[in-house]
Amino acid sequence: MKTPTASPLYYIGLMSGTSLDGIDAALIAIDNASPPRLLATHAEPMPDELHRLLLTLCHAEQVSFAQLAAAEHAFCQCQAQAVKQLLAPLSVELEQISAIGSHGQTIEHAPKGHNGGPAYTLQLDNPSLLAELTGCTVVADFRRRDLAAGGQAAPLAPAFHQALFGRSDAHQLVLNLGGFANLTWLSSQPTDPVIGFDTGPANVLLDGWFSLHQGGRFDQDGDWAASGKIDEALLARLLSEPFFQQPPPRSTGRELFHLEWLQQHLSGQETAANVQATLAELTAVSVAQGIEQLQISDGSLTLITAGGGAHNGYLMQRLAHHIPRATLTSPSAYGWPEDWIEAGAFAWLAHQRLHHLPGNLPSVTGAQGARVLGGIYAA
Numbered sequence: 281m282k283t284p285t286a287s288p289l290y291y292i293g294l295m296s297g298t299s300l301d302g303i304d305a306a307l308i309a310i311d312n313a314s315p316p317r318l319l320a321t322h323a324e325p326m327p328d329e330l331h332r333l334l335l336t337l338c339h340a341e342q343v344s345f346a347q348l349a350a351a352e353h354a355f356c357q358c359q360a361q362a363v364k365q366l367l368a369p370l371s372v373e374l375e376q377i378s379a380i381g382s383h384g385q386t387i388e389h390a391p392k393g394h395n396g397g398p399a400y401t402l403q404l405d406n407p408s409l410l411a412e413l414t415g416c417t418v419v420a421d422f423r424r425r426d427l428a429a430g431g432q433a434a435p436l437a438p439a440f441h442q443a444l445f446g447r448s449d450a451h452q453l454v455l456n457l458g459g460f461a462n463l464t465w466l467s468s469q470p471t472d473p474v475i476g477f478d479t480g481p482a483n484v485l486l487d488g489w490f491s492l493h494q495g496g497r498f499d500q501d502g503d504w505a506a507s508g509k510i511d512e513a514l515l516a517r518l519l520s521e522p523f524f525q526q527p528p529p530r531s532t533g534r535e536l537f538h539l540e541w542l543q544q545h546l547s548g549q550e551t552a553a554n555v556q557a558t559l560a561e562l563t564a565v566s567v568a569q570g571i572e573q574l575q576i577s578d579g580s581l582t583l584i585t586a587g588g589g590a591h592n593g594y595l596m597q598r599l600a601h602h603i604p605r606a607t608l609t610s611p612s613a614y615g616w617p618e619d620w621i622e623a624g625a626f627a628w629l630a631h632q633r634l635h636h637l638p639g640n641l642p643s644v645t646g647a648q649g650a651r652v653l654g655g656i657y658a659a
């Protein structure tokens with residue numbers, strides 16, 4: 281087994297999450313001495329046409345191969361552009377990059393299968409084309425090995441959270457508020473396993489409802505949600521979804537939580553702004569319930585909040601309200617601004633793959649064991 285060398289190694293991580301807002305590219309450095317360091321970032325916006333096509337694919341009953349190929353091709357071009365823009369202002373040459381870790385675009389995630397069929401998780405990706413377009417080694421297909429080993433294939437970020445934030449005397453929780461929210465618990469007891477799971481929807485429903493009623497991609501700072509009133513009856517109906525009571529390991533996606541799911545729970549009497557306020561509340565309460573499920577012993581609790589939802593002031597207020605015990609903090613204190621942890625995770629996972637090191641945590645995903653994740657597409 282190879283061990284990491286002392287001089288820094290450079291990796292690029294590419295992540296486009298379930299919000300479909302764009303492709304995040306992060307350049308990181310890994311050495312033996314310190315946690316992974318974030319060196320540079322670039323957010324490549326998703327062209328409107330690709331955004332629409334991917335949204336269609338995520339909800340499609342039937343998809344043509346030509347549509348899939350078109351989406352994959354456009355997505356890969358966008359990724360290559362992200363890499364180019366990331367490196368353009370830097371003195372780092374492509375030859376210095378050990379590998380690009382490409383997450384791909386999640387189109388469907390069914391870790392328990394669909395209608396009795398086999399488990400699957402589908403990320404649209406073309407690592408071969410990306411290797412051609414960039415001239416760089418690409419590591420991709422991170423999730424399916426964990427799935428093959430009986431795991432949920434998600435969330436994968438908790439292992440990176442551990443590498444980044446380590447263990448401290450206080451309990452640390454890392455919350456990613458992306459399209460969906462996932463939570464990692466790094467216990468103050470170093471012998472405790474890392475626990476992590478998806479708590480439920482975050483921006484996916486907020487964005488969808490906002491776009492339907494206000495136009496635009498998202499509710500800036502949660503202002504529209506803040507203008508509404510929480511509808512407790514609607515909230516209770518939404519929270520009755522069995523997913524929220526499931527013990528870990530658990531992960532979810534657009535297959536379960538989508539606008540039609542929301543609409544099935546509406547009485548028709550709600551105002552649109554009140555629904556938005558209730559959706560923000562759903563995220564805050566489901567995160568708080570997820571934390572309660574962990575039954576963390578007394579002591580101080582730090583909640584590191586990351587992902588695009590950390591910019592939603594209203595949502596953050598509601599989180600602070602429901603989790604009074606926790607001190608909310610930004611990962612910027614560790615040199616990692618909130619928007620870059622996931623892209624960083626896939627850069628780190630590429631490093632793990634090249635060095636034959638495990639990428640998953642069985643205590644999180646429920647896999648039968650630790651596994652080396654992903655396939656290598658050489659430059």
Ligand SMILES: Nc1ncnc2c1ncn2[C@@H]1O[C@H](COP(=O)(O)OP(=O)(O)OP(=O)(O)O)[C@@H](O)[C@H]1O
Nearest residue numbers: 297298299458459460483498501587588589591592
């Ligand atoms: N200033 C802001 N105010 C409110 N919401 C914001 C703001 N900035 C970003 N967001 C929200 O964050 C979302 C993007 O978050 P992020 O990039 O973490 O999602 P993602 O990577 O797609 O998610 P996932 O973790 O599910 O893969 C936007 O779609 C929006 O809902």
Ligand SMILES: CC(=O)N[C@H]1[C@@H]2OC[C@@H](O2)[C@@H](O)[C@@H]1O[C@H](C)C(=O)O
Nearest residue numbers: 386389434435436437458460462622
């Ligand atoms: C299948 C899939 O793409 N899941 C995403 C999604 O977005 C947030 C949450 O749901 C998390 O489970 C996961 O992403 C992060 C990067 C993860 O695997 O940790």
